[in-house]
Amino acid sequence: MKLGYYPGCTLKTKAINLEVSAVKSLEALGVEVEELERWNCCGAVYSLADDDLVHLLAPVRDLIRAKDQGLDKVMTLCSMCYNTIARANLLMRKDEEKRDAINNFLEEETDYFGEVDVVHYLQFVRDDIGWDKVAAAVKNPLKDLKVGPYYGCTLTKPGEIKIDDSIEPVSFKNLIEAIGAEYVAYPDAETCCGSYQIIGNPEAALKTTATIVESAEKRGADALILSCPLCEYNIGRRQADVRGLREGLEPLPVFYFTQLLAIALGLDIDTLHLDRNMPEAQKLLEDKGILATA
Amino acid sequence: MLVTERTIDREFVERMLEVSGQPFKQCMQCGTCSVVCPMQESTQLTPRQVMHHLQWGQKEALMNTNTPWICASCHTCEVRCPRGIDVPKLMEALRLQILRENKNFVEPFQIDKEQLKEAPQLAFVSSFRKHTS
Numbered sequence: 001m002k003l004g005y006y007p008g009c010t011l012k013t014k015a016i017n018l019e020v021s022a023v024k025s026l027e028a029l030g031v032e033v034e035e036l037e038r039w040n041c042c043g044a045v046y047s048l049a050d051d052d053l054v055h056l057l058a059p060v061r062d063l064i065r066a067k068d069q070g071l072d073k074v075m076t077l078c079s080m081c082y083n084t085i086a087r088a089n090l091l092m093r094k095d096e097e098k099r100d101a102i103n104n105f106l107e108e109e110t111d112y113f114g115e116v117d118v119v120h121y122l123q124f125v126r127d128d129i130g131w132d133k134v135a136a137a138v139k140n141p142l143k144d145l146k147v148g149p150y151y152g153c154t155l156t157k158p159g160e161i162k163i164d165d166s167i168e169p170v171s172f173k174n175l176i177e178a179i180g181a182e183y184v185a186y187p188d189a190e191t192c193c194g195s196y197q198i199i200g201n202p203e204a205a206l207k208t209t210a211t212i213v214e215s216a217e218k219r220g221a222d223a224l225i226l227s228c229p230l231c232e233y234n235i236g237r238r239q240a241d242v243r244g245l246r247e248g249l250e251p252l253p254v255f256y257f258t259q260l261l262a263i264a265l266g267l268d269i270d271t272l273h274l275d276r277n278m279p280e281a282q283k284l285l286e287d288k289g290i291l292a293t294a
Numbered sequence: 295m296l297v298t299e300r301t302i303d304r305e306f307v308e309r310m311l312e313v314s315g316q317p318f319k320q321c322m323q324c325g326t327c328s329v330v331c332p333m334q335e336s337t338q339l340t341p342r343q344v345m346h347h348l349q350w351g352q353k354e355a356l357m358n359t360n361t362p363w364i365c366a367s368c369h370t371c372e373v374r375c376p377r378g379i380d381v382p383k384l385m386e387a388l389r390l391q392i393l394r395e396n397k398n399f400v401e402p403f404q405i406d407k408e409q410l411k412e413a414p415q416l417a418f419v420s421s422f423r424k425h426t427s
Contacts, residue, residue, distance in 0.1 A: 009415040044419040045367065048386035050315040055423070080416050157369035158380070166373040192332040192368035198413065199421035200400040204336035204364050211332075229414040237412065 003124065004071035004116075005033035006062055008081040009041050015078070015229035015256075017273035022077050022121055022258035024271040029129055029137055033075065036065050044080050045196070046087040053101055059088035060102055064109045066116045073117045075124050077258070079228035082120040083154035086161040089118045120155060122171050122227060122257065123163040134178045139266030141180025145288055147260065148184040148221035149173060150212065152231045153192050166190075172225060175257060179264035188215040193234040202241075209234050210246040217252055223284060225257040232256065236278045251280040263290060295352070302351035306391075310348055313387040320377045321345040327371035327381050337361040341371055341381050348384065362388040363399050367424070389424065399425035 003026075011019040023033055039062050047055040062085060066074045076082040092099050093114030103111045119127075125134065149172030156162045156169050164171045169190065176183045191212050194205025212235060216224055226232055235242070236254030243249040259272050269291060274282040285291040310318070321342075328340035339347070339359045347355050356362075365385040372380045393399075400421055410418075 009419070014414045041415075041419060043423060044416045045423050048367065048380075048383045049313050049390055050383075051313055052390075078416065080420065153366075153368040153370065157373050159373055190370070192366050192370060194333070195366040195368065196417055196420035196424055197333070197364065197366050199405065199409070199417055200425045201336065201364055204333055205366070207335050208332045230416050230420070233412075233414050233417060 003031055003033050004066050004069070004074040005035045006039055006042075006066070006074050006076050006081060006085065007035060008076065008078045010229040011077055014276065015232070017276040018077055018227075018229060018232075018256040018258060020273055021256060021262040021267075021271050024267050025258055025261045025265055026121075028262075028265045028267060029125070029134065031129070034069075034071065036062065036071075036074070037069060038065050042081045042084040044084060046084045053098060053105075056088050056091065056098075056102060057106065059085045060092060060106070060112060061109065063089055063092070063114075063116050063118075064106070064112045067112060068110055071116060073119060075119050075121055077121050077227070079120065079152055079154040080230060082118065082163075083161060086118040089114050089116065090160055120163050120227070122155070122175070126171055126174065131174045131178045134175070134261075135180075138179055138264045140264055140290070142260060142264055142290060143180055145181045145290065146184045146220055146222045147176045147181045148186050148216040148219065148224045149176065149189050150216075150224045150226040150231060150235065150254075151190050152226060152228050153190070153195070154228065156190065172257065175261070176225070179260055181260065184216070184219050184221040186216045186219040186221065188212045191215075193231045195230060195234075198230070198234050198238065205234055206238065206242050206245055209238070209242045210249065213239065213242055213249055213252050214246060217250060221252065222288070223253040223255055223281070225255050225260055227257055236281075239278055251278070253281040253284045254278060255281060295355070297350050297352075303353040304351055306353040307348070307351045309391070310384065310387050313390060314380070314383040316380050316383050318345055318348045318379060318384055321349065321379055322377060324376060326374050326376065330370045330374055332368060332370060333364045333366055337364045344384070344388075345379075345381070356388055357392065361385070363425070393425075393427040396427045398427055402426065
């Protein structure tokens, strides 16, 4: 099976730990990805203004590249890319007036009518592979590891492009159980991490992140899994600053969900690129005896 | 605050309706958006108060509150609004009212060098999209 793949800017550098672990895990599950030969930044956020078409050009161009390459489905790994491209795709399917304006403006490009399906990796693994098959492929079940899901916002909101329930999603729970880890429920798995406010209003972002870390720790999580490089930065690599804001917080390792999947599938430690995670991440896996058997 | 015919900026109300496409006059002030807002610790007006000021055309109050600039566009309020109002779209319309005058909320050249090195690309792209003109 071949699957179109849109990486997005962060995946090739600062979130290489997400890309490599994800692509190698899919290979282990029998799926090969075909990266877009040419792609550009999706814009990271979808324009929320009705009179702003110019910011739709970037994601639409990516969709046109996918169509030109003969792909009928494009998978993204980054949650924000998923959100932006899926919403642009929906607009191109449903809003005839805006679609015509965009197609006219991009006159040198192929006309686009929303022919390509946009999916997120987690959705693809769930719907096209299935948790049973994932569980059957696990060689190294992550016993004794208590994992909390962190969905963030862009995978499940707004409702028009959600890959799971907007208020009570379950996909990460199913994944955690499929890879043999223990699922930890906590109330802030969908609470926003502050997103891009980490640049303009860092304190506001770190405050909400502190709530997430505290809530997961209170319920006994050893680690969190997530799928967005911006959430990973705010909750993971900025966690020393988060802990400085609230007393009593311990380091809570944060992984991309594909990293734990790769370990469970018995892939080589090199696929994890753990040097891009917060330092406590590798230590937790060593302390639990998980890396030694990988 | 005294609201009279003279304090209502009708042109502003129409502009916000046009840019957001959101029927904010239908808001019934239940406050669900404010309860679920993850940024509420840092905002001056709650989303419910923003909606109220919009309904009454209080442009000046809305141009001087930090709420649209603290909003992270997470859509937590939008998926819970019983009136089906997309509150983040209104926050965007408020931001654009200022950004379209070529004003910046974040100055790209003043970002801390350590953060430039460490933060992921999408943090900058999204921040500049939301906070620069």
